[in-house]
Amino acid sequence: MKNWFHSWRAAVRIARRDAWRFKGRSFLVLAMIALPILGVSAADVTLRSSDLSTAESLNRDLGRADARISDPSLAGEPLLQNPTGEQYAPVGDFENKPWPDGPADVKKTIPPGATVLEDTLGSGKLRTTHGLLHTEIRELKASDPMAQGIMRLLDGRFPEKGGEVAATTHFLETSGLRVGSKLTARGLDADYRIVGEYELPSSLGTDQVNALPGAFLAPLDKALKADDLPGTSPTTTRLVSLSGGFTWNMVQEANAKGVTVTSRAVQLNPPADSDVPLYQQDGWGTYEQSTASKTFEMAAMGTIVGLAMLEICLLAGPAFAVGARRSRRQLGLVGANGGDRSHIRAIVLSGGLVIGVASAVVGTVLGVALTFALRPVLEEYNGGRFGGMEIRPLELIGIAALAVLTGLLAAIVPAVTASRQTVLASLTGRRGVRRSSRVLPVLGLIAFALGAAIALYGSTMTDQFAIVAGGSALAELGVVALTPALVGLFGRIGRWMPLSPRLALRDAVRNRGRTAPAVAAVLAAVAGTVAVSTYEASSDAQSRAAYTPELPHGAVSVMLDEGGGRDVPAVRTAVQKNLPTEIRADVDRISVGKPSCSMYGGEDGCGRYEVVVPKANQCPLWMNNGGEDPSEKFSKAERRKLIKDWRCKEGDVYSSVNGGVLIGDAKLLAVLGIKDADAEKALADGRIVSFDKRNIDTNGKIGIRLITDVEAADAAFEKGEDPPGDVKTVAAHQVAGSPNAYGIAMILTPATAEATGLSTVPLGAYYSTGAMPSSAQKQKLDSELDKTGSDVSLHIEGGYVSENSIVLLALTVFAGLVTIGAAGIATGLAQADAEADLKTLAAVGAPARVRRTLSGFQCGVVAVMGVLLGSMAGVLPAIGLRLTQRRSEEDWYREALDEGLSAVDLPHVPIVIPWGTLAALLVAVPLGAAILAALVTRSHRVLGRRAAT
Template sequence: MKNWFHSWRAAVRIARRDAWRAKGRSSLVLAMIALPILGVCALDLTYRSSELSPGERLERTIGAADASFRDGGFGGQPILQTPQGDNYSPAKEDDSGGWPSGSADLRKALPAGARWITDTQGAAKLTTRHGLLQTDVRELKSDDPIARGIVTLLDGRHPQKADEVIATSAFLEQSGLSIGSTVSARNFDRPYRVVGSYELPDSLDTAQITALPGAFLAPYTKAAEKAGALAPGSSTTYLVQHAGGFTWNMVQEINTKGIAVVSRAVVLDPPADSEVPLYQRSGWGDFNSSPAADAMLLVSLGTVVGLAMLEICLLAGPAFAVGARRSRRQLGLVGANGGSRSHIRAIVLSGGLVIGIAAAVVGTVLAVVLTLALQPFLEEYMGQRFGAFDVRPLELLGIALLAVLTGLLAAIVPAVTASRQTVLASLTGRRGVRSTSKVLPVLGLVALLLGGALALYGSLVTDQFIVVAGGSAIAELGVVAMTPAIVGLFGRTGRWLPLSPRLALRDAVRNRGRTAPAVAAVLAAVAGTVAVATYTASSDAQYRAEYTPSLPHGAVSFFQMEEGGRDVPAVTDAVQRYLSVETRADVSRVAVGKPGCPPWGGGDGCGRYEVVVPAGNECPMWTVDDASEKFTAAQRRKMIREDWRCKESRGGGIYVDGGLLVGDARLLKVLGITDPGAARALAEGKAVTFHKPLVAKDGTIGVKQITDLKAADEAATNRKPVPGKVSSVPAHLVTGDPATYGLQVLMTPATAKAAGLATAPVGAYFSTDRLPSGEQRQKLDAELAKIGAGVDLTVEEGYVSDDSLFMLALTIFAGLVTVGAAGIATGLAQADAEADLKTLAAVGAPPRVRRTLSGFQCGVVAAMGVVLGSVSGLLPALGLRLTEERQQLRFHEQNLAEGWGGDLTPPYVLIVIPWETLAALLVAVPLGAALLAALVTRSKGAMARRAAT
């Protein structure tokens, strides 16, 4: 060995030979390092391939066009836009301070000599084999060269006639149709034949059909309006080809006509921000992520990578340590022939280097192969096609270097330990007297106390999650540093144990360099699991306590707003047929305007209504501008707590338009309202109300019918009375603040008619004798799909936690890591203690001792790691919950000070320990690990000749 290069070359050759000889141990370490590399490389390849370039994005949105034109919606007024065309606003606001509205003529903006096609998009309810399906509808000459890239034809051909369409594969799958089937829209008798299937490369799950321009949306809209249904909105984009494309100056010129432009040339070569007038406005910019957000992302990513490398090093380090001990005679010969400690360290480190390089190569190659093989499945999962298969060599090289670095880090401690062995001890096989470090436990205790203090400070003094998380991480690292000493404390319990567990515990304590890293790896995994499980269980308990039911338990309701409630009788019949209904209460709504108008107004001849709050009953804070300046925080808090005019009605329930429904006393029964005067008041022709501010001094409530929506919006903006006809109805106020589930006013159809209020069916409420089963719900949903109505169905099942699968997954994850780490430690212990096992066999120990010893070795490691991890994981969860409590209390007081109502009860944050998860980790996982290790271990080992001395 003439220089460092030759010495390292020799060390690498020795390490490569040793790795090949110990194939089992080498494969285990290689797999531990290569699996994370495989996952990260595959994630990088998938992300980069799915991240479309600007050119690929343009191909999927505007095809082969040079630009797309669309109406800005500001009546042809000049606009300012971003270079990408994804955001724009009027060049100047009108005198009222608002934005202009109206349409612009796109054709006037087309340059001379340009060629263009239209791309119109809307929606319709289409007939299918199962019923009706809300579907996107597109009108586009899909076989035109300009449209190349927007759609991908899979089968059949493009439409050539007005009665032909093509459909996405998602639509065909959902509808049960195929090429050759006919499809039509509701309220529209004209059939269309499906002549081909296609997909949208950027949205594989979209159900869509495409017809020729003018063949579907315009006649369908007229038919829908004639039938009294809501006319579907549609938008048209012009895809334009023009010699030379469209420069930024041309785009700005077209913007003066109120047209927004997506230019291929501008998107591929955008102008500087200083040349974009929109960016010069206050509040506008490039909207890129802030440096703080980028820094937080990098910190989070670095933390995850660091923890993963730490976990691998903790698991792989003992393997290198055992390998070094099994090669100690070879290392001793190196020392006997003049090798220095640096040469011995180089040989052991080269083992980590060889395994790391092999893991990097294997992980990277497998990632590329698997990503290519699974590309169709990945695309289906993400709902979009890849662009080009994007391989970034530098990124993959950086990920691969992590594998090499991990291998080297895992071999550092074994290398230093091996280099400290004397030549005589190495050649004779003696381990000598070993003592644990006394400094490391002290440092660990200091870190534990410091981290605990930081976490306590973060949870009780500050509101920063990062302080709690950082303190908890420091405390956990302190526990990891104390693990060798804690393992020694566990060893003192061995005097009360039988032979096999006593031997297992003694072996674990005597070989802390092998046991402590495995225990620390289990500790880290279990601590994270317990922390997340405790936080999740506490949050789940909080959600359960704060859950507000929409209806009484087991009750059912539905609302159908479209087409004047035409399908309400059919839906009502379906609910009664498939559910166990006890009481049914039909309800209607107040209708303003022509038949078929939606309750919120909109469209020609359609209005809306509102329940009037008398002037004397309005909360003072809600009737003046700048209430925060005219009332002090104490005054606002006092009004919220004491003034009945400022108390909001009980929250929860389903949305009831205006809080007013037209029905009878059966609705009171379904909602569980037992006030005897309410049913009597309905029979007397009075309206029943549950909200005191709605009742005027003369004992009536007012319902205002608003027909001029534009004037109403202007009046509301200027805080003026909204014009409209007010109908007064005698009212009965229900006291006691019962749960009304969103209902504020109820009147009978006769009372509404007497008040001059027109009504329209809107839905029904049902009480049931038992909750519907899954089969009943499926049958009902299938029936509603056949009816095709836009039904808002609510079944009150109470609070249903969706965290059970998550908690189970956490437990399984921690269990797998625990079993894996304990299994690795057990396998290394068996390899390291083979001489002891042969000695036991030689002195007459029964064969089962070998099996039971292996099981207890695995169980001891798992039990120690689980106990320490469970205790360590509670700290961050408790700290985060206490921090949340402080934040919610401050937010509650701030709401009261600003005059917001709602629940006046101060929030209380629950802390719940997930005992089921802890029991599974503390009992089931160590026991399962021990049984598994015992089952896979042979009872008899091969006898070997006496080692030469």
């Protein structure tokens, strides 16, 4: 070895040969390092490929056109826009005058000599093999060369005649139709033939059909309006192609005529911000991420990468220590032949270098190959096609270098340990006396105390999540540093254990150099799992408490607010036929104007009704003051006092019925779970049953105002006056105890409504069920409701459904795998170190099962210690984050009280420990690790030869 190059080359050759000789250990370490590299490299290629460039995005939006002209319906008023056309505003101040509304003359904005292609988008309900499906309808001559790139044809051809359409793959899969099938729309007698299948490259999950301009939307809209049904409300944009492209000056000229423009030339070469008039207006500008936010994201990313590298090093480090133990005679021979400590360190470090390079190559290559292989699956999951497989060599090289660095870092501690052994100890196999560091536990204790203090300060004195997270991370690192000392504390319980677990615990304590890293790896994985699980379980409990059911559990409601209720009887029968219903309560609604009017009015000849709230019962914070905010005349203290007033209490459930008044009978009370004999008697006596005492005047009556002139009513409201209309009064009964009526304000019977002079139309029904409807029953009912051709609103109250169960399961499985892996590595190292002890046990006649049970307990001891310490370390950050969130929500609640907002409730931010996850980690995972280690360990006796003297 003449110089450092030759010595390192020899060290690398020795490490490469050693790695090839011990393939099992090498493969284990390679897999540990390569798997994260595989995931990161695959994620990098996936993200880069799915992130479309500006040119690729424009090809999918504009095809081969140079621009897309859109009418924002500002009545042709001049406007200003940003270079992309996504932001715009009319020129001038419209604060004190009506906002412009109406179409612009788009033809005047098209440059002379330009080629124009119309692109119209609407929607409608199309008939499928299952019923009706709300679908986008696009009228665009897709076969035109200008449209190439917007749609990707997969089968057949694009429409060439008026009676032809093409459909997206998702629509065909959902509808059960195929190329060649007939297609009809609700309200339209004409048939269309599906002649092609296509996809929208950036929106694979869209249900859309394509037709020629004027072939589908116009006839459908006309047919629906003739049948007094809502139309399709199509919007039209123009694709424009012209020589020289659509420049920024041309865009501004088009803006002056009241349209916006998406220009290819402008987006590929955008103007400076100073040349964009919109950015010079008050309140407008380019919105970039703040430096502090970017710094925080970089810090978070660096923390994640650092912790991941620490995790891999903690797992791979003991494996390199195993190699150093098994090669100690070889390393001793190096020292005996003149090699110094630096050469021994170089050999062990070269092992990390060889494995790191191999992991980098294997992980990167497999990551890229996996992305290529799973490209269709990834595109479907992402909902859009890649622009192309984009591989950035510098980024992949950086990821690969991370693997090499991780391998070297994992081998540092074993290298230093191996170099400190004397030549005699290495050749004879003696381990000597090894003392643990006294500085590391002190540093760990300081880091733990400081991190806990920072996290406590962040959770109790500030609203900054970053402070809590940073303090918790520092405290966890402190616990990792304390691990060797904590392992020693565990050894004190060994005196009360049987032989095998006592030997395993003693061996773990005596050899903390290999036990502590494995325990720390388990600790880190379990701590992260427990922290996330605790936070997710607490958030889930908060969401469960905040969930407001619309009906009693299992109850069903069906509403139909169109066509004057002509399809309601069929809808009621369909629900009762397909679901396990018990009680059916038919309900009607009050109608003002034509029977075909919806409950919300808005059409010509349609009015509305409102419940007259007596002045004395109106909340002072809500009283109509002619458009002025009534709460402004009260102080904060007065607002806080008023929102506790019974007049200012709001219901928890928003009513699905406008006005909250239903026409029904006592069966509705039964479905809602309201058991009140007085309420049933009141209905039978012809009185209206009220669930809100604010609606009842001093005479015990309720007034319902029928408004026929909606415009006059709105004008009166603006002036702070009562709207004109006939008021019908009905004797009322107030239900005692304020039961949950699920958004229903009052109930009156059909006979009472008729006697009062209220016109009614069928609305729907409420049902109670004997059991929750199954998925098959729901699907069958949906198919039956589709056949009616009506827009039916169906709700089945299934209660709160948690979405965190899969997350918690995945976290538990991940922590379990890391625990078993780390414990297995520590067990392998223990067996390598304790080979002489095992031979001695065999020589003195120990039973064959001792080797197997000892191996199982060695693995179990590491797992138990890591899981216990990790569980305690993981609860701290979760509690800190929840306390911080509680403070933040309480501050917002106090601000809402000061503003007089009564719709907000006192925040409920619970802290819930996921005992199921903890039980699996504390019991199942260590037990599984111990059993697995015992099963894979050979139990037969192996007696070695006496070493030659």
